[in-house]
Amino acid sequence: MSIAATFEIEYLQxxxxxxxLVRSDLPExxxxxxxxxxxxKTMLFVRVFDTKAVALQRTGKLxxxxxxxxHEAAHVAIGSAMREDDVFAPMYREYGAQFVRGxxxxxxxxxxxxxxxxxDFSGPAHDFPWCVPIATQCLxxxxxxxxxKIRKEPRVAVSVVGDGGSSKxxxxxxxxxxxxxxxxxxxxxxxxxxxxxxPRTIQTGAKTLAxxxxxxxxxxxxxxxxxxxxxxxxxxxxxxxxxxxxxxxLIEAVTYRLSDHTTADDARRYRPDAEVKxxxxxxxxxRLRTYLTAQNVWSDKHEEAWxxxxxxxxxxxxxxxxxxKTQPVEAIFDYVYAELPPDLTAQRAQALALEQRRx
Amino acid sequence: xxxxxxIEAITQALAHEMANDASVVVLxxxxxxxxGVFRATAGLSEKFGTQRVLDTPxxxxxIAGVAVGMAVQxxxxxxxxxxxGFVYPMVDHIVCHAARFRTRTRGRLSCPLVxxxxxxxxxxxxxxxxxxxxxxxxxxxxxxxxMPSSPSRAYGMLLAAIRDPDPVIFFEPKRxxxxxxxxxxxxGEALPLDVCFxxxxxxxxxxxxxxxxxxxxxEAADALAKEGVSAEVIDVATLKPLDFDTIHESxxxxxxxxxxxxxxxxxxxxxxxxxxxxxxxxYDLVAPVERVTGYDTHIPxxxxxxxxxxxxxxxxxxxKRTLAAS
Ligand SMILES: Cc1ncc(C[n+]2csc(CCOP(=O)(O)OP(=O)(O)O)c2C)c(N)n1
Ligand SMILES: [Mg+2]
Numbered sequence: 001m002s003i004a005a006t007f008e009i010e011y012l013q014x015x016x017x018x019x020x021l022v023r024s025d026l027p028e029x030x031x032x033x034x035x036x037x038x039x040x041k042t043m044l045f046v047r048v049f050d051t052k053a054v055a056l057q058r059t060g061k062l063x064x065x066x067x068x069x070x071h072e073a074a075h076v077a078i079g080s081a082m083r084e085d086d087v088f089a090p091m092y093r094e095y096g097a098q099f100v101r102g103x104x105x106x107x108x109x110x111x112x113x114x115x116x117x118x119x120d121f122s123g124p125a126h127d128f129p130w131c132v133p134i135a136t137q138c139l140x141x142x143x144x145x146x147x148x149k150i151r152k153e154p155r156v157a158v159s160v161v162g163d164g165g166s167s168k169x170x171x172x173x174x175x176x177x178x179x180x181x182x183x184x185x186x187x188x189x190x191x192x193x194x195x196x197x198x199p200r201t202i203q204t205g206a207k208t209l210a211x212x213x214x215x216x217x218x219x220x221x222x223x224x225x226x227x228x229x230x231x232x233x234x235x236x237x238x239x240x241x242x243x244x245x246x247x248x249x250l251i252e253a254v255t256y257r258l259s260d261h262t263t264a265d266d267a268r269r270y271r272p273d274a275e276v277k278x279x280x281x282x283x284x285x286x287r288l289r290t291y292l293t294a295q296n297v298w299s300d301k302h303e304e305a306w307x308x309x310x311x312x313x314x315x316x317x318x319x320x321x322x323x324x325k326t327q328p329v330e331a332i333f334d335y336v337y338a339e340l341p342p343d344l345t346a347q348r349a350q351a352l353a354l355e356q357r358r359x
Numbered sequence: 360x361x362x363x364x365x366i367e368a369i370t371q372a373l374a375h376e377m378a379n380d381a382s383v384v385v386l387x388x389x390x391x392x393x394x395g396v397f398r399a400t401a402g403l404s405e406k407f408g409t410q411r412v413l414d415t416p417x418x419x420x421x422i423a424g425v426a427v428g429m430a431v432q433x434x435x436x437x438x439x440x441x442x443x444g445f446v447y448p449m450v451d452h453i454v455c456h457a458a459r460f461r462t463r464t465r466g467r468l469s470c471p472l473v474x475x476x477x478x479x480x481x482x483x484x485x486x487x488x489x490x491x492x493x494x495x496x497x498x499x500x501x502x503x504x505x506m507p508s509s510p511s512r513a514y515g516m517l518l519a520a521i522r523d524p525d526p527v528i529f530f531e532p533k534r535x536x537x538x539x540x541x542x543x544x545x546x547g548e549a550l551p552l553d554v555c556f557x558x559x560x561x562x563x564x565x566x567x568x569x570x571x572x573x574x575x576x577x578e579a580a581d582a583l584a585k586e587g588v589s590a591e592v593i594d595v596a597t598l599k600p601l602d603f604d605t606i607h608e609s610x611x612x613x614x615x616x617x618x619x620x621x622x623x624x625x626x627x628x629x630x631x632x633x634x635x636x637x638x639x640x641x642y643d644l645v646a647p648v649e650r651v652t653g654y655d656t657h658i659p660x661x662x663x664x665x666x667x668x669x670x671x672x673x674x675x676x677x678x679k680r681t682l683a684a685s
Contacts, residue, residue, distance in 0.1 A: 063483050063484075063485065063661055064483075064484065064485050092485075111660075112485070113662070114483065114660040114661030114662035114663075114664075115660060115662050116659065116660050130486070132444070132485055132486045132487045132488070133444065133445060133447075133487055134417060134445075135417075162417075164388075164416075164417035165417060167416035167417045167418045167421070168417060168418045168419075168420075168448075169418060169420045169421075169448065195388070195417050196388070196389045196393065196396065197389045197391070197392055197393030197414075198388065198389060198391075198414050198416075198417065202414050202415075202416065203416045203417065204416065264396075265396075269392070269393055269394075270392045270393050326662045326663065327662070327663060329663065329666050331659070331663065332654060332656050332659050332663055332666065332667060333654065333656055336655075336656050336657065343625075343655070344654075344655055344656070347624070347654045347655060347656075348654075351654065351666065354672075354673065355666070358672075
């Protein structure tokens with residue numbers, strides 16, 4: 001028998017869990033300590049925001065909330081590698097990527113606070129809103145990439161999906177379309193090891209999730225998703241080749257969900273404490289802080305000052321959210337069609353009359 | 360005997376039938392160790408093992424498709440859609456296959472699966488977790504579409520659904536999962552899947568509903584009683600096939616009918632009930648049929664959702680309109 005094809009999956013890491021460099025070929029952006037500090041500061045901001053959001057839910061001021069604890073490096077790398085006119089198709093916890101793209105914390109809170117206006121966010125107007133039906137966003141990103149290709153625009157579409165979501169037909173269809181059509185599409189699997197209570201091992205018999213792209217004919221890479229430098233390097237590479245017509249890429253960001261799935265979940269029911277404890281040793285903030293401190297561009301003093309600043313900014317956002325008045329009842333009707341059909345106009349009038357009678 | 364909630368009645372029925380029939384297998388997302396995000400399958404994995412309580416990969420197409428395959432080969436799969444909003448990828452397998460194996464093969468093959476679907480709004484859930492989408496299924500020949508609204512009906516109807524030789528879509532009104540408890544003996548007694556239940560006798564107006572709206576409709580009947588109006592309340596329970604006779608008998612008595620449902624109005628299942636009344640009860644009616652429904656819009660996120668769902672106030676007002684008309 002002869003061999004028809006052979007494949008391998010590379011794993012990329014620059015910073016290990018202790019904050020030590022494991023490679024010498026630092027990418028350009030990482031040689032500039034200032035740029036790294038900016039990214040670290042964004043990650044810290046995300047963590048401060050996330051902590052506050054969970055607290056808001058616990059005190060009844062927010063609905064169910066999906067925490068991004070532990071995903072900061074992956075998310076910030078994704079957002080910061082993209083250009084404004086690229087298109088982002090998130091799932092529901094990529095606040096780090098979205099803040100970089102201009103989404104406001106108050107908008108995240110509005111969304112989880114039961115107000116559609118959160119989806120009408122301040123990020124790029126062409127970005128997709130949060131996507132709860134798992135993995136469907138992957139196909140929408142592939143479709144956006146197809147539009148860019150047809151219109152010969154040098155733009156890239158990026159989607160994020162979870163380890164669980166990578167089992168879904170939509171995920172496979174999107175990456176396959178990218179391979180078949182050489183689309184400017186970057187699909188990132190944020191593998192945080194759990195899909196609610198279902199561990200990664202139950203999702204597939206495959207050794208890596210990155211290798212799912214091989215059958216689609218796209219470039220594949222597994223990355224330490226807790227290493228900001230590696231994540232950003234991988235994203236830069238993927239986006240550059242996509243923008244230059246070399247087609248799609250699949251990146252598996254290996255990380256860990258340090259929180260419950262959402263605030264409606266209790267992970268202690270299905271997840272050993274020891275596993276979570278071990279994961280804290282590998283989390284993304286500490287290693288980057290250690291590295292930056294060793295480079296003499298960050299210190300405990302910086303950390304404290306910036307954290308205090310983050311808390312102030314987040315407080316302003318939280319207050320803006322809490323002060324947002326509920327939409328009037330007409331808002332239920334006014335965005336269903338471009339123009340309200342007469343049939344619906346009548347229902348709208350009924351709802352309004354009922355509201356007025358209630359006073 | 361212990362008093363149990365609607366969701367506990369579902370767990371009790373699943374456990375009963377799994378013990379009773381080795382071909383019953385539960386599958387879905389998070390149904391195993393976690394016991395389901397609503398706890399419907401709590402304890403089943405410990406009792407029956409991971410082969411019969413299967414955590415699947417996260418893909419609804421997979422869940423529905425393998426349930427079809429298992430059912431055709433003689434198993435009794437009870438598949439779970441985690442939420443109403445996630446059944447859509449399953450529709451292909453349900454509509455093109457589960458519902459028509461019997462017809463396509465002239466009875467050689469059948470597909471006795473159950474698809475459990477936590478259903479409806481009113482629990483302050485995130486987007487896509489609050490859909491009242493029963494009418495998508497009631498238009499499909501070959502399916503039974505059921506929705507219990509009490510612990511004892513949940514128990515008896517789920518047993519019947521699992522034992523039924525045809526595919527059953529089993530909607531669970533999640534808003535009333537834990538509304539109240541009642542005594543539900545674990546006696547293995549199934550309830551019929553082709554009758555409506557008269558929950559309250561009355562003479563002036565018939566209120567027809569199903570699912571979580573049974574709660575508001577009964578409250579509306581109480582409110583009407585205080586004003587001297589006697590309302591009969593019918594829980595349709597099995598939407599397809601519809602027991603129209605029970606509804607017709609009631610309307611013969613009252614001459615008035617208000618249909619209450621959470622789903623959008625246009626082509627909602629209430630339209631079917633109203634059409635049957637137009638066909639068969641025209642001369643029994645003394646007032647136009649009223650519908651109190653969700654609007655023809657998407658159910659809003661939770662800040663506004665209670666303004667979308669039929670309220671006691673809207674039901675009472677509709678009943679009064681039927682009374683004013685004659
Ligand atoms: C189609 C669909 N099915 C089920 C769900 C319910 N659900 C929400 S999140 C989730 C797990 C997702 O896991 P993963 O893809 O790994 O992403 P993570 O939440 O871990 O980031 C499930 C099953 C859903 N939102 N959409
Ligand atoms: Mg996951």
